[in-house]
Amino acid sequence: MRTILPYPLLFVSLVLMWLSLNRFSLGHLVLGSVIALLASAAMASLRPDKPQLKKIGSFARLLALVFYDIILSNLSVASQILNDRKGRRKPGFMTIPLEMTNPTGLAILAVLLTSTPGTAWLEYNSTESTLLIHILDLKNEEEWLELIKNRYERMLMEVFE
Amino acid sequence: MELVLAIGIGVMTGSGVWLLLRPRTYQVIVGLSLLSYAVNLFIFGVGGIKRHAPPILPEGGIADPARFTDPVPQALVLTAIVIGFATTALFLVVLLASRGLTGTDHVDGREQSK
Amino acid sequence: MSADILYWSIAIAQVLLAVAMAFACLRMFRGPRAQDRVLGLDTLYVNSMLLLITYGIRVGSPIYFEAALIIGLLGFVATVALAKFLMRGEVIE
Amino acid sequence: MWAALLVSFFLLLGAGLSLLGTVGFLRFKSFYERLHAPTLGTSWGTGGILTASMIFFTVTEGRPVFHEILIGIFVTVTTPVTLMLLARAALHRDRSENDPTVPSASILTKPGKTVIGD
Amino acid sequence: MSFWSEHLVIAPILIPLVVGAILVLLDEKRRVAKSMISVLSTLALLVVAVQIMRYVSAVHAPGASVTAVYMLGNWPAPFGIVLVADRLSAMMLVLTALLALASLIFSLARWHKAGPHFHTLFQLLLMGLNGAFLTGDLFNLFVFFEVMLAASYGLLLHGSGPARVKAGLHYIAVNLAAALLFLIGVSLIYGITGTLNMADLAARIPELPHENRILLEAGCAVLGVAFLVKAGMWPLNFWLPPAYTAAAAPVAAIFAVMSKLGVYVIMRLSLLLFGDQAQESAGFGFDVLLYGGMITMAFGAVGVVASQALGRLAGYSVLVSSGTMLAAVGWGSTGVTAGALFYMVSSTLTIAAFFLLIELVERGQDAGANVLAVTMEAYGDADEEEEDDEVGVAMPGTLAALGICFGMCGILLAGLPPLSGFIAKFAMMSSMFNPAGLGSDLAIRPSAWWLVALIILSGLSALIAMTRAGIRTFWASIEGTVPRVLVMEMAPVILLLFLTVMLTLEGGSVMAYLEETARNLHVPQSYMNDVMSAQPIKPQEGGQP
Amino acid sequence: MNDEDLLLLLLTLPFLGSFAAALLKTAARTAAASLAGLVALAALVITAALYPSVAGGNVVRISFEWLPTLDLNFTLRMDGFAWMFAMLITGIGLLVAVYAHYYMSKEDPVPRFFSFLLAFMGAMLGIALSGNLILLAIFWELTSIVSFLLIGYWHQNAAARDGSRMALTVTGMGGLCLLVGLLLLGHIAGGYDLDKVLAAGDAIRAHPLYLPALILVLMGALTKSAQFPFHFWLPNAMAAPTPVSAYLHSATMVKAGVFLLVRLWPALSGTYEWFWLVGLAGTATLLLGAYFAIFQQDLKGLLAYSTISHLGLITTLLSLGSPLAAVAAIFHMMNHATFKASLFMAAGIIDHETGTRDMRRLSGLFRFLPITATLAMVASAAMAGVPLLNGFLSKEMFFAETVETHADSMLDKALPYIATIAGAFAVTYSLRFIHTVFFGPPPTDLPKAEPHEPPHWMRLPIELLVLLCLIVGMVPAMSIGPFLHTAVTAVLGTETPEYSLAVWHGFNLPLVMSIVALAAGTLLYLLLRRYLATCENGPPLFRHLQGQRIFERILVTVSWKWARWLEAYSGTRRLQPQLRLLTALGFVAAFVPLYFGGFHPRPLSFARPDLVFSMIWLIGIFSALGAAYQAKYHRVAALTMLGGAGLMTCLTFVWLSAPDLALTQLLVEVVTTVLILLGLRWLPKRNEKIDNTVNFSGRLRRLRDLTIAVACGIGMSLLSYAVMTLPVPDAIANYFLEKAYTEGGGRNVVNVILVDFRAFDTMGEITVLAIVALTVFALLRRFRPAADSVAVPEQQRIQNAYDDARPERAPGDTVRDYLLVPSVIMQWLFPVIITFAAFLFVRGHDLPGGGFAAGIAMAIAFLLQYLAGGARWAEDRLRILPVRWIGAGLLTAAATGMGSWLFGRPFLTTYAQYVDIPLIGKVPLATAMLFDLGVFALVVGATVLMLIALAHQSIRVYRVRSPEPLKSEEA
Numbered sequence A: 001m002r003t004i005l006p007y008p009l010l011f012v013s014l015v016l017m018w019l020s021l022n023r024f025s026l027g028h029l030v031l032g033s034v035i036a037l038l039a040s041a042a043m044a045s046l047r048p049d050k051p052q053l054k055k056i057g058s059f060a061r062l063l064a065l066v067f068y069d070i071i072l073s074n075l076s077v078a079s080q081i082l083n084d085r086k087g088r089r090k091p092g093f094m095t096i097p098l099e100m101t102n103p104t105g106l107a108i109l110a111v112l113l114t115s116t117p118g119t120a121w122l123e124y125n126s127t128e129s130t131l132l133i134h135i136l137d138l139k140n141e142e143e144w145l146e147l148i149k150n151r152y153e154r155m156l157m158e159v160f161e
Numbered sequence B: 001m002e003l004v005l006a007i008g009i010g011v012m013t014g015s016g017v018w019l020l021l022r023p024r025t026y027q028v029i030v031g032l033s034l035l036s037y038a039v040n041l042f043i044f045g046v047g048g049i050k051r052h053a054p055p056i057l058p059e060g061g062i063a064d065p066a067r068f069t070d071p072v073p074q075a076l077v078l079t080a081i082v083i084g085f086a087t088t089a090l091f092l093v094v095l096l097a098s099r100g101l102t103g104t105d106h107v108d109g110r111e112q113s114k
Numbered sequence C: 001m002s003a004d005i006l007y008w009s010i011a012i013a014q015v016l017l018a019v020a021m022a023f024a025c026l027r028m029f030r031g032p033r034a035q036d037r038v039l040g041l042d043t044l045y046v047n048s049m050l051l052l053i054t055y056g057i058r059v060g061s062p063i064y065f066e067a068a069l070i071i072g073l074l075g076f077v078a079t080v081a082l083a084k085f086l087m088r089g090e091v092i093e
Numbered sequence D: 001m002w003a004a005l006l007v008s009f010f011l012l013l014g015a016g017l018s019l020l021g022t023v024g025f026l027r028f029k030s031f032y033e034r035l036h037a038p039t040l041g042t043s044w045g046t047g048g049i050l051t052a053s054m055i056f057f058t059v060t061e062g063r064p065v066f067h068e069i070l071i072g073i074f075v076t077v078t079t080p081v082t083l084m085l086l087a088r089a090a091l092h093r094d095r096s097e098n099d100p101t102v103p104s105a106s107i108l109t110k111p112g113k114t115v116i117g118d
Numbered sequence E: 001m002s003f004w005s006e007h008l009v010i011a012p013i014l015i016p017l018v019v020g021a022i023l024v025l026l027d028e029k030r031r032v033a034k035s036m037i038s039v040l041s042t043l044a045l046l047v048v049a050v051q052i053m054r055y056v057s058a059v060h061a062p063g064a065s066v067t068a069v070y071m072l073g074n075w076p077a078p079f080g081i082v083l084v085a086d087r088l089s090a091m092m093l094v095l096t097a098l099l100a101l102a103s104l105i106f107s108l109a110r111w112h113k114a115g116p117h118f119h120t121l122f123q124l125l126l127m128g129l130n131g132a133f134l135t136g137d138l139f140n141l142f143v144f145f146e147v148m149l150a151a152s153y154g155l156l157l158h159g160s161g162p163a164r165v166k167a168g169l170h171y172i173a174v175n176l177a178a179a180l181l182f183l184i185g186v187s188l189i190y191g192i193t194g195t196l197n198m199a200d201l202a203a204r205i206p207e208l209p210h211e212n213r214i215l216l217e218a219g220c221a222v223l224g225v226a227f228l229v230k231a232g233m234w235p236l237n238f239w240l241p242p243a244y245t246a247a248a249a250p251v252a253a254i255f256a257v258m259s260k261l262g263v264y265v266i267m268r269l270s271l272l273l274f275g276d277q278a279q280e281s282a283g284f285g286f287d288v289l290l291y292g293g294m295i296t297m298a299f300g301a302v303g304v305v306a307s308q309a310l311g312r313l314a315g316y317s318v319l320v321s322s323g324t325m326l327a328a329v330g331w332g333s334t335g336v337t338a339g340a341l342f343y344m345v346s347s348t349l350t351i352a353a354f355f356l357l358i359e360l361v362e363r364g365q366d367a368g369a370n371v372l373a374v375t376m377e378a379y380g381d382a383d384e385e386e387e388d389d390e391v392g393v394a395m396p397g398t399l400a401a402l403g404i405c406f407g408m409c410g411i412l413l414a415g416l417p418p419l420s421g422f423i424a425k426f427a428m429m430s431s432m433f434n435p436a437g438l439g440s441d442l443a444i445r446p447s448a449w450w451l452v453a454l455i456i457l458s459g460l461s462a463l464i465a466m467t468r469a470g471i472r473t474f475w476a477s478i479e480g481t482v483p484r485v486l487v488m489e490m491a492p493v494i495l496l497l498f499l500t501v502m503l504t505l506e507g508g509s510v511m512a513y514l515e516e517t518a519r520n521l522h523v524p525q526s527y528m529n530d531v532m533s534a535q536p537i538k539p540q541e542g543g544q545p
Numbered sequence F: 001m002n003d004e005d006l007l008l009l010l011l012t013l014p015f016l017g018s019f020a021a022a023l024l025k026t027a028a029r030t031a032a033a034s035l036a037g038l039v040a041l042a043a044l045v046i047t048a049a050l051y052p053s054v055a056g057g058n059v060v061r062i063s064f065e066w067l068p069t070l071d072l073n074f075t076l077r078m079d080g081f082a083w084m085f086a087m088l089i090t091g092i093g094l095l096v097a098v099y100a101h102y103y104m105s106k107e108d109p110v111p112r113f114f115s116f117l118l119a120f121m122g123a124m125l126g127i128a129l130s131g132n133l134i135l136l137a138i139f140w141e142l143t144s145i146v147s148f149l150l151i152g153y154w155h156q157n158a159a160a161r162d163g164s165r166m167a168l169t170v171t172g173m174g175g176l177c178l179l180v181g182l183l184l185l186g187h188i189a190g191g192y193d194l195d196k197v198l199a200a201g202d203a204i205r206a207h208p209l210y211l212p213a214l215i216l217v218l219m220g221a222l223t224k225s226a227q228f229p230f231h232f233w234l235p236n237a238m239a240a241p242t243p244v245s246a247y248l249h250s251a252t253m254v255k256a257g258v259f260l261l262v263r264l265w266p267a268l269s270g271t272y273e274w275f276w277l278v279g280l281a282g283t284a285t286l287l288l289g290a291y292f293a294i295f296q297q298d299l300k301g302l303l304a305y306s307t308i309s310h311l312g313l314i315t316t317l318l319s320l321g322s323p324l325a326a327v328a329a330i331f332h333m334m335n336h337a338t339f340k341a342s343l344f345m346a347a348g349i350i351d352h353e354t355g356t357r358d359m360r361r362l363s364g365l366f367r368f369l370p371i372t373a374t375l376a377m378v379a380s381a382a383m384a385g386v387p388l389l390n391g392f393l394s395k396e397m398f399f400a401e402t403v404e405t406h407a408d409s410m411l412d413k414a415l416p417y418i419a420t421i422a423g424a425f426a427v428t429y430s431l432r433f434i435h436t437v438f439f440g441p442p443p444t445d446l447p448k449a450e451p452h453e454p455p456h457w458m459r460l461p462i463e464l465l466v467l468l469c470l471i472v473g474m475v476p477a478m479s480i481g482p483f484l485h486t487a488v489t490a491v492l493g494t495e496t497p498e499y500s501l502a503v504w505h506g507f508n509l510p511l512v513m514s515i516v517a518l519a520a521g522t523l524l525y526l527l528l529r530r531y532l533a534t535c536e537n538g539p540p541l542f543r544h545l546q547g548q549r550i551f552e553r554i555l556v557t558v559s560w561k562w563a564r565w566l567e568a569y570s571g572t573r574r575l576q577p578q579l580r581l582l583t584a585l586g587f588v589a590a591f592v593p594l595y596f597g598g599f600h601p602r603p604l605s606f607a608r609p610d611l612v613f614s615m616i617w618l619i620g621i622f623s624a625l626g627a628a629y630q631a632k633y634h635r636v637a638a639l640t641m642l643g644g645a646g647l648m649t650c651l652t653f654v655w656l657s658a659p660d661l662a663l664t665q666l667l668v669e670v671v672t673t674v675l676i677l678l679g680l681r682w683l684p685k686r687n688e689k690i691d692n693t694v695n696f697s698g699r700l701r702r703l704r705d706l707t708i709a710v711a712c713g714i715g716m717s718l719l720s721y722a723v724m725t726l727p728v729p730d731a732i733a734n735y736f737l738e739k740a741y742t743e744g745g746g747r748n749v750v751n752v753i754l755v756d757f758r759a760f761d762t763m764g765e766i767t768v769l770a771i772v773a774l775t776v777f778a779l780l781r782r783f784r785p786a787a788d789s790v791a792v793p794e795q796q797r798i799q800n801a802y803d804d805a806r807p808e809r810a811p812g813d814t815v816r817d818y819l820l821v822p823s824v825i826m827q828w829l830f831p832v833i834i835t836f837a838a839f840l841f842v843r844g845h846d847l848p849g850g851g852f853a854a855g856i857a858m859a860i861a862f863l864l865q866y867l868a869g870g871a872r873w874a875e876d877r878l879r880i881l882p883v884r885w886i887g888a889g890l891l892t893a894a895a896t897g898m899g900s901w902l903f904g905r906p907f908l909t910t911y912a913q914y915v916d917i918p919l920i921g922k923v924p925l926a927t928a929m930l931f932d933l934g935v936f937a938l939v940v941g942a943t944v945l946m947l948i949a950l951a952h953q954s955i956r957v958y959r960v961r962s963p964e965p966l967k968s969e970e971a
């Protein structure tokens, strides 16, 4: 099973992708499965780091949380753009020490940070395990640190480590 | 609509021709790319342009041809895109080879004395 | 009525997006640095994709979906290559 | 009717946010600020319009249409790559020009230590 | 027609395609196998071409010519793409195959090792050429032009080196720009007439309203510029001498037919679209061809005498040849066209032989040291395992053989008797002076004088240049340094020159063939009818969703 | 054997002999000479045997069709005149062959010499025997070519090289003119058959084209016969071995010109133009040749100028247009051949024995070479026109003719005086020849001491010729009389005059002229003797005005200096002017027909405005202009702007209902951008601050380019507007729209066109892609970066230095950190893009997509992995064999096409059917899909090959620097 289906989650996702791209039919299920199988095999040849999704539940919780955060930050950034006067906003860099080393986790963290307007991932330093980010409005620094460090990173570490 | 497209084609052609006549190989390749766009749009345009025309035949196929955009120029453009892509790639590599062998990126392989 | 609402909202949305594209293009032209231009191109890509989707809604056909999908999935490759070129001076090492 | 209103709402929301994003993109002074602006478009800008499209086609086709989600996923996943690489490139370029407003790569910073840039 | 003869028409395209693909899959180290396959393929092409020629020249009914029409995908003209083999295209196929065979054999001595995928590129070049000769569809012509050009880019650059790359850059840039003009022209024509089939186009032109007609003429003129680049008309031909000079000898030899492709297309399209049947548009562009061709001849002739290196001399000879052909086409009479076709065959064989010969001759020469250096570079690269262990032996008589061949090339280029170059020029000039045939005292057109003068002067320039070069090469140098030449390299040269001798001896029957060809070209109704009336094999079946 | 066959044999024999001689070994001297002698002898015998057949005014004729439609036939025709000429050619040919055997030295490759000699004999016979004007022209040029080889026989000698080249250039050019002249004659006469042309004499002379035809024919004849002003090549041809001079330059080839004049005499002569043109050339040559001959110091030079003069004499005779003069001309042709050939041979013996031909060094040779001296004296006497020798007879006839009035003109009146003066000169140089060489004190500084008589066989030819001079000179009527009559009647036919060949015609004016000439000539020699003994070569006054020098200078100036200038001026080796011309001509090509055809563009219509579309194009225009503006200094900026323009093009395609195009263009956009970026790394750094100075001409050039660009832009705008607003023609598109679904089996008409209706185009297009990929690969295998690009990019240097400087960091940490997250995401996308490619592929036939789009998408999937992990990383994991993909793709496409043969259909006929699969239902299976699969494979292979080959260059450079092995380049 492992050799045929090295990445079951990927396989399922691909089949789902196939079915949503095409209309659902038995034929497409079969065809989609075949293609997903081949694509998974291709993925296997890349020998990627295999992420272990340990707690799907907390992952889903994280997504929901982020979804909410994104809406909020959309609004805040939009308002900042609309009345962008000098001095009202304090953009700046910020270095955050990270404990998470799992690349998949880091990747998801990057996705989350990027999707959230107002935060930008700049640079990850593996030797120092620090992350340099840029924040559009740095008025309450601690809040950001708290958000990234304690909410996102912790939850991600739960999921992946 | 036609007018806008025609002006667009003209500007792209003009920019492309201008670059084509420049001395640096890179300018030439950018110029050729711009010209390709212009020519592709031109080919596409000769079939007459239609807005909101259904691009795909309905189920059953039989349709009033007048409602559709002319598919032939489209097929020609597709071929032209592919060939243009290939030749751009080739030109790029040749200009690199020329740059490597002559040391300059002038189209004549040597700097023109002023 | 609902057709009218739809018509006008699509039209307005398209104009908004087109203006957005124009702004992105302006940044692409002005720079000042290469990274600004690349970011401008990326923004242009995304807004074009959105415009395509609105176009699909307007003509009521999902036929243009693939083009949007291509931008969504593959449009970033060009900008990634550009970004990597800026950072490393070389696209593929 | 409700669907039409819903579609219109999401459309205008998405388009408006995208436009706002580019407005910011045009107005912000430094590259690092500008980096944030387009994410309006890639997050809820895209989200709004995709939602509109999903609702619209679900109604008109009479069956659930959700393949737009794919675009959403793809955009969400690919945008960080671009922005991250660009940001890093910008950092590199600014540092190699000794731009004082940019944090140097060598600082071993304490948690939460910030450098203010304009 | 039997099953196989029915599909014979497409064989000149398919054989090189399939062989090229197979050769791609073969490892680069299996050179012998590659060479064998390539040679066999080219031989097969020759056989097929001769068969096609025999088929189209068979007289089934007096006065009626045979045009073989092959409907690709079983779609009738003008909707699908059709291949059309008539006397002219058949002749070009045979010529191409002969040249290809000679060049290929020549290349087996050393050149094919100078870079990867030589044989594939070579076969695909043949595919492009043959396709362009056969196709009856304007856009398909573009595609085959591009196939041919792409392969020619590859072959021109084959072996690399600064000279080739520099010439290649210019060659490619000019041809890319020309390709864009080609596209503009074709699409404009389609936009106005709604068809891409050449025969259909010819039928539609007389019916066009005035406004559309002049737009169409503009389209055709733009298209013409693209072809004239390929054909090498002044002032669009400055890329040609450097490119042909820089190319490896066998490549330059096969290129000799490539510039003729431009001429071929111009000849075919001018006479088909703007012949007498085109009514209002009849004769469009002929003057441009006539005078442009004449200027090209003059430019070529000047270049020939101004050339010190043999390669450039040969390159300019190509221009003279092209100019002569173009002017003859622009002249627009059956007799001159027939003569010009004879000239085309003769000059193509000559120039090909000459290009091959140049390499052999310069091999023994100090003056050719730069060429040798290029050659060294081609072989000296690290990834070539075999070294010069088999590069020719200094045979006694080599110099004599080279000298004879050189002399023959000189005679042929100058159009001196008794070889085919003379016959060709005589045929053209005689037809110019006697537009309605010998014996009718029709007045001589003023341009005839200019054209005859140019034919004579270009011959003279070749004579001066070739004696100058020949004396320098064979007489002024010490005979001690006999170039080391392989029989395999000498044989193709001799083969090509032998063909010119045969062309001379068999002048009568060749001329008869060409006169019929010219008649068909000038009165294209039967061509048009044959193309348009060809029926698909059976109504399409299957395919029903 | 009948006469016709003999005639054919006569012509072919020398050529066969030539071929045989060429095959002999270099050392086979005797064999070659014997062969030549035997062939010449056989030819002579055959000619002689043909005499009865032509004697009675008959003509032997044989004809083969060659190019019948152009009236070029292989017609041989021998009449009395041709016979006489053939006798001359074969007879003297035989003697020369014998002579040459002894003359040629051991070092010379003798077989080659005889081979050329025989070939020449054949060509000369061809001229004599041609019954078709064009055939005559062919043999005419053949003599020029062979004489080139013969003159240049000793090509190690610079004089021989120059002389041969000059001879060929002059006579070859003349021959080309002659050809045109003959073409005109054929045009007037209605055919090239000699008989036909000769019969049409009246029509020819009356024709408006008579004068051009005459001039052109004369150009041929006068150059060949070395007539003024084309005479200069002949003295320079004296670098040839003496047998060649004796044969070509006295007896035969130079006679070809006058032969032709005689041959065409019935058709061309007798007009005022003829008289003046031929007469002027003839008299000038007669006089100048004789004058120049006096002052030559080279024996052969003297003989050469004498030959020129004598040929001038013949020409003058022919110019007169009277039949009697023609008789004299023909007679003198024979006589001159005999005495001049013998003199040349004698000169050759002298040269051979003494090692020099310089008359300043020669002296008193009579005591060493008494027999040769005697023979030479007799021959010179004949040359001088001493009575009882053949030269005297024809000269008397000449004098007699000059006295007559022909065309009442100045020239006519001056002719007797000119003739007498020339006669006197002839006496002077003949006397000088004999006196200087054979008499006086013994020679002092000869290169070869002790000259002695040559072997008898070498002298025998001279003896025979001198004997002939004597016989003809003493008993002309009995010896040459009947033969001359045969020849003359062949030319003149019914016009043949009464003439007498007696030695004594009484004391008449011509005799007085002869006596005056003899006396004056002798006197002149006595006067000039001192001067001539020491003077420089060449006549006073004209010494520095040598025709040869003038010719050389003109040739060099015209064919080298002017030509090079003209080539440089009318051509260019630079790319920009070429492209400028091309674009300008492209514009003109479209403009001219429209402008002169009176094209009125439709009024601009602002109907159907579309705000968004207009904005899209505003961006497009902005991007295009931006790209054009930035391309020089800000390459990345230009690339992004280019991307913007491309994106707007895609949007346009969507807006105008062409999703397929948008799709494909988008995909291509991505790959192209990456490709160009890959290349950018190897281009030189460019800085705006440097080299930004533009001078005036540069600005002018830019202005011109800008004008062209704007013109092209406006032109394209108008053209596209015109064609877009044109009423739609009855296009083939309708057929496709109607049949796409019913017969093509697909709803996406564009795709059905691509894979069915016009699949052949697609096949060609993928072939292009394959070729380009292979070429790129091949070219990059030999890629060498420029010196300033070899180094690691600056960015990497800085980043590596940073890593190096820190103990906790390993080299490459920066890039690893940099790509840590992106590479993870890009890896995730790998299977997704593959699935997407499959999706594009499957839906192609009904909806936008298809093999090409799928292929590019697949290639991007691979590309992304290279971007993410670098080439080493990617190739460690993915073994892509792009070349295989290419080959397989091509083969699949071709095989699919050929599959239709199995059903008896033409190539690429598609076949579609629905297959019922249990549970799944009907599944469409079309051969077009298989074809598309080939397209897919090929596109993947080609795109990947190009990208990867380019990407590998970086690694290659590093490999050069560090020997670290790398697994790569497997294709």
Ligand code: NA
Pocket: A113, A114, A115, A116, A117, A118, A119, A120, D036, D039
């Ligand atoms: Na963000």
Ligand code: NA
Pocket: F803, F804, F805, F806, F807, F808, F809, F810, F811
């Ligand atoms: Na370190």
